[in-house]
Amino acid sequence: MASMVEARHLSKRVSTSEGELVILNDINLSIAAAETVAIVGASGSGKSTLLGLMAGLDGASGGDMLLDGHNLSTMDEEQRAQLRGQSVGFVFQSFQLLPSLTALENVMLPIELKNDRNARQKAAQLLQRVGLESRVTHYPNQLSGGEQQRVAIARAFASEAKILFADEPTGNLDTTTGAKVIDLLFSLNKEYGTTLVLVTHDDRLAQRCRRIIRLVAGEITEDSAIAEDSITGEAVHG
Amino acid sequence: MAESRTSSVSVGNPVKPGTLVRVxxxxxxxxxxxxELRLLLLAMIMAVTSVSGIALFTDRLERALLQESANMLAADRVMSTREPPPRELLTEAQSMGLATAEYIAFASMAFSDQDNLLVSVKAVSDAYPLRGSLQVADQVFGAPYVSGQGGPSRGEVWVESRVFSGLDIDVGDNVYVGESEFTVTRVLVLEPDRQQGGMMDNAGPRLLMHLDDVPETNVIQAGSRASYRYLFAGDQRALDAYTSWVRNQYDGLYRLRDVRDESAEVSEALSRGESFLMLGSLFAVLLAGVAIALTARRYSERHFDYAAILKTLGCTSNQISVIYFCILFVLLVLAVAVGSALGWLLHEGILRMLRSVIPIDLPSASGMPFVVGALTALICLFAFALPPLLALKHTSPLRVLRKDIGDAPLSTALPYVFGIVGGLSLILWYSQDLLITGILVAGVLSVAAVLSVLSYVLLRSGTAAGMRAGSAWMLAMSAVRRRRRQSVLQVLVFSLTIMCLLTLGLLRTDLIADWQAQLPENTPNHFLMNINNDQLDGMQNYFDRNNLQANPFYPMMSAGLLQVNGAPAPLPWDNDRPGAPSSVTERSAGEPEPGLGAEAAADSVGEGEMPRRVENRQVTYTGQLPPDNEIVAGSWWANDNRPNEVSVELDYAQRLGLQLGDELVFRLGQDEVTVNVTSFRTVRWDNMQPNFFFIFSPGTLEFIGATYLSTLLLEGEQKMLLNDLLRQYPTIVVLEVDALIEQIQTIIAQVSSAVELIAVLVLVAGALVLLSCVNATLDERFRENAILRTLGAGRKLIMSSLLIEFAFIGMLAGVIATLGAEVSVYYLQVEVFQQEFFPHYWVWFAGPVAGTLIIAGLGVGATRRVVNTSPLAVLRHLSG
Incomplete structure (x- = not known):
């Protein structure tokens, strides 16, 4: 199966007043299309940095990063932005909705940026799909955390991305709401056949993916597939 | 594993411009x-409103003032000569589309059947006056009205009221001038250019006749002293074309003069007023520019997240620039539309408010003020708002994962460079004056320099002291220290704003005070000249008997400076650098007025002539230092027993290179007098009083015969006493400057009103800046105080700490602003307004106190919401 994401000897270092700090070291991995992968690790293990590099939000210090067949290391920010617009969707811990746009307009935005004339209709359908049809004209600050994250999920799928990056999607939500949001995320992911890369420090949430990559101090210490029958079912109950 | 595609590959369709515009x-x-945008739009509207409003107002007022001043000439341009000028000068002007008129002025005796009187005759052509109007009455002291026609018809004369009593006649009676007989048909109340011209035009009460009647009078013979004037009026382009034609055709032989050449006082009042208005609108725009910069910066800071999210959604940097450029463009259009409309309303409001003090009809406005307003908005936008917004394109998309990334772009120098260049261009464009630009830039730079040192020291010591004080004080000082960069920026903005307001306020006060001092109430409005020694007592008695307010009699004689310390005296102009016309102009602007009393035609600039080199000066001797004279070096003679000393006017002494103690030899008639320079004086040339370059000590010149000069205040009906006085002392010459003084006072009153108003507008712009500056830190304050409140800090504690923080910053700003304002006022007064500078000690108290009160009041007012909003709502709003 073709790789959707591939990292070759990827590294990330930053300079600090106390010398060079290695955040990621010699990362090699390959994620196939439609695969669901959880990147787990403790705080500071480098998992969010890896997500940023995989999604082309940041540049690596060494190695190659390939996304949907494009070598991000040789692309400038403008080209990476275009690639993101075409192939990548995001779900963030802090939702990252535009506060001055309504729920509907937030979902419409990526569709409009693809020059799609049916943006409004498609966005409304997606909001209906995430159960927010009665909240389309609400602004983010009029929505609860769970609702905001559902809008964010609708927006992530709105661009018909090939790959979805989720950064601690339940980090700002209570357990019950988080579970519902994750159910929705996986259900939509299945429906759209999207590749899902999920960063979390929650092992139980990770168990819902087919594959778990564990990071410790910037290095992969575990890369294991999970058998179909052992994937946690519906919920990640606290 | 699939082979990777390279970066050159095209990924999908680019976003269409239409989509970006929609977004x-x-x-x-x-x-x-x-x-979010209200304050930014408000600041831009404020800029356009103040600029277009002030520009509209000044455009109309300036044109009205010019028109009013043109009235003082009865034309836009005047040409004066001693000999009849070629007719070609008139016909050519007419062919260029200019309106023309002419008159001849001369002194002559007028006779009635009962009496005779020396009158100054003015014989005018049909078109006279080209500007302004003649006011006449049907009987002496009757109600004046504007003459429907120009001047009198042939065979008729109009005369001033004094002629009626002088000749013992009434309207309808006949008078004789030379060999002609005329019927007096009207009382002449006011002619627009009554005070223009020299002694000949104003040596007695006016008799106005038709130009074509002059030949038959046979008064003007070859060699007669008469003054010929050609008057021109028309649009600026035609006037300019004609002026250059005259220059080329006659090679400087004839010169067109406008009101600025003709009246130093009016010219000075006008140009000072204009400088002030210009400076005022400049301050208003710069302040609005600062407000725009602050609000745009805040807007862009709030949009870092937007830009990052848009980038994760696939927007490129350039597309983000397009989006924010569109937003700014719409704001610009809105600001220009709304601002222009408000500007119109503003200037209409001002005009209504000032209707009582601006009695003249204002000409309609040109479209230029709106263009100026729109261009100002554009420059403000590019210089102040665009850089922070365009910096958004540099936002890292990684910010969606890590919020601390993305503030960096604004710290780059570019926005500041844009702001400084934009500000400079605005100053230069408005002032059209490198000097003013230099002064303002130096003022701002010195404030910035002083600020960086002072604020560092004061913030450090203030916060250190604060840390040991009570908890509200501690909170406030730790806030100031935590936001040191912002605090310094706030102090900078506050001090610049307060500095602008103080500078303008001080200039306004001094300017108006100076004008009032120039021509205070009861300024003598008549010069009495050619008085003999044996007439002095009698005249003094006459004044006392009639309760007339007379001034000292100054003996006057002509003296030529022969030697300085034994060497031949240099001519006063020898020390001029070649090609330094400004000093010559300045001198000639000052001289005609002393000439009223001192030099008359001998020394001052003659009519229609270029300034010429001068040896002889009218001098005087007195024991009393004349009013408005000030000794700046040496000392005035303490008593009357120190002969052979001379006090010299400072500028003149500098031109001659004189030093205190120099020995000067003067020639007075056949005699020579040797004196020592014992003092230098400054003289107020524009006070319409007798002024002298050389004043000798008593006991030096008494042996030489002199005539005397004095001034007299005659108001209303007192003027009729002149006839009586002249009948008793027929040899004296009276110069009437009452109409001129009144006209100057009117113009000064109008300019003063405008000056007051501009100061108010700048105050509004300043308030807007202060508000924007306080708002700029609002988000952070909300967050901090929400956290403090969740930790249990009470409302009172937070409010007190806010009060202390703003008061502290306000006081710092007040101190620095006062310093900057004094320095700026010093340079502006000395270099631009040509005034004397005195330190304003009260400002050193008022500046810091005002700074403390205003900033504390505004700051606490604007941040009150911080404690009135629930902490949860704040934290949710800011994290959302």
Missing amino acids: ALRLLWRDWRGG
């Missing part, structure tokens, strides 16, 4: 509804 408009609309 931009939606963001704009939402931000507007959310209140």
